[in-house]
Amino acid sequence: MDFTKVISFSFLILSLIIPTKTTATCTNAVCRHGDPIIRFPFRLNSHQSKSCGYRGFDLSCDTKGFNRTTITLPFSGNFTVERINYGAQEILINDPNNCLPKRILELNLSTTPFSGVYARRFTFFSCPTSDYLRFRPLNPITCLSGENSTVFATASPRMMNYMSSQSCRLMKTVEVPVRWPFYEQTVSYSELSGDLWLTWRVPRCSRCEIRGGKCGIKSNSSTETICSDAHKPAIPRRARYAIAIGAGIPGALITFGLFCFVYSKISSCIKRRRRLVPSPDINNNNVQAHYLQSSIMITGLDGPTIESYPKIVLGESKRLPKIGDATCSICLSDYEPKETLKTIPPCQHCFHADCIDEWLKLNGTCPVCRNSPEPPRNHNS
Structure with a gap:
């Protein structure tokens, strides 16, 4: 074997051993004007290479004339993508055929990277149409109802007990990914036409997004992610x-x-x-x-109001009401286990307790959404 062949063989071995960095240029994509921008971890099948997305995050453009952004969930079918929040790692989806309750009855997220941000148990009932007025103010689910039966869904134990005692047939009880906070009255009378609110835990790109970076796969032979062009605090x-x-x-x-x-x-x-x-x-x-x-x-909030806001002692899993809240927006430091955090009602944004206490003394609005927090109902000013 001559020297040239030895060199070629050596380069071949090195290329198999050393991971090759992703060289594909991953530009943002969109199906139509007004639809969510598609970037890592999502990728648009027809426009972006596989290295531009993460496994299980493939999207497509609907080919039935509307060109809507679509995601296919195993065992659950196609859903339209209404919104993607990359910083919070949340995605809102709905039924392209405008009958989301029917899809909810068949929803199975076990083989997907997604889970519900907040789940609420709903029970579906099929009641005689002649008794429709007896179940007001429940809203009927028209796309599941027929000439002789009307379908309702409720999360209220009181309504479930009442309907079970009447001439209604219990169809199914399911966990529904709902938006939170979800007020009891809305839950009780919902027709479940709103979007499904899902999140993902892997890959973790929220910290990179918050810092204005670009998240992506480290190499073609790995699922590890890296963050580039992030603005790191000095x-x-x-x-x-x-x-x-x-x-x-x-x-x-x-x-x-x-x-x-x-x-x-x-x-x-x-x-x-x-x-x-x-x-x-x-x-x-x-x-x-x-x-x-x-x-x-007076620009800040009073002490009793600030003290009344709920506190959270972060566990080892660092799980928060909003999955993407991995960093305090005031000091820009990542949350660590055993730290005390505080949430602001009703927006539910989280911060280090000492950070938000000092902030609210001088500024009476949430640092993230700039909404004025509502004082607790039992607080006497």
């Missing part, structure tokens, strides 16, 4: 925390300065009035207090 958590909380300080200083200015003007005015009027009105102190109260701008 300062430690405590410094980032101080800077984030400090963002509220300018507003507080301005408010304090305004208060001092207004207070000094009011005080000067009252003093001048006292000098001009020998017998001051007995209500001057009340007037002064009124002006002082009206000049103060």
